[in-house]
């Protein structure tokens with residue numbers, strides 16, 4: 001990728017898109033193309049076609065998506081499948097028609113079966129049933145993977161798919177009900193500390209395990225993969241280690257400095273019990289995550305404190 005290549009970052013205000021833009025700008029890329037959702041609604045096919053025909057990007061980071069935590073996935077399933085199918089179909093089709101050199105499509109670790117041998121290899125896709133709490137979202141993402149692979153097979157495009165694990169960092173959504181666990185816990189512990197509450201409520205049993213990847217590591221991996229020429233094979237992106245939700249809660253509690261108790265609300269779903277990714281394909285290409293969970297939680301809490309007026313949620 002030349003530093004003057006025309007690069008469209010779809011979803012540049014979101015968690016991943018904003019990290020990719022930060023990283024591209026840092027690395028001296030000067031020709032970034034971005035649109036807010038009010039400037040370009042990616043669910044509108046004609047608008048997306050017109051945009052691609054006019055702007056003719058060379059590279060596309062497809063980081064625009066409807067995303068959310070376990071509760072949001074369970075509560076708004078039609079949005080999670082419908083919006084994602086529309087965005088990805090429109091962008092991927094327009095990228096093919098206008099001759100985009102390479103496109104990176106972001107999937108998610110929830111595309112893999114609920115009961116999966118651990119750590120999860122890319123080839124376990126579609127070998128068993130999905131986790132019900134996020135099946136509609138996962139089916140949209142699986143359709144996106146197949147769409148990219150099918151274009152590559154039929155049209156010789158270079159549409160690369162990557163599967164990150166649970167992402168977090170600056171510009172995350174901190175909504176108390178709809179966010180993912182890590183930002184939700186940062187906010188809950190912070191508010192409990194401010195109000196001198198005696199306890200914080202953690203959903204589920206605390207025993208599910210999750211692998212958390214800082215979004216700056218994710219952006220680093222996305223640029224790395226975009227610049228690889230050898231492969232368009234699907235790639236997992238993880239740190240290689242996971243923690244229980246209880247361990248995560250204790251880490252956040254310590255970083256925030258909350259001295260009360262943890263209370264587990266077992267009426268809330270646990271979701272998948274474990275989804276540690278095997279990222280050895282990506283590691284073999286020469287990429288590894290650098291940011292530890294402790295460090296990532298600390299800097300994300302710092303960001304949260306500095307952006308209290310404007311954070312999403």
Ligand code: GFB
Pocket residue numbers: 068069070071073108109110133134137138165166167176177178179180181182184185188201202203204208210245268269270271272
């Ligand atoms: O991050 P999370 O919402 O999504 O939840 P998933 C992870 C685990 O943390 C679950 C527990 O076991 C939750 O019950 N948890 C504990 C909490 N306290 C909280 C809390 O306050 N808020 C939240 N949100 N969870 C999502 C999928 O699954 O992961 C998406 O639904 C996507 O499709 C995303 O794949 C990465 O990890 O269970």
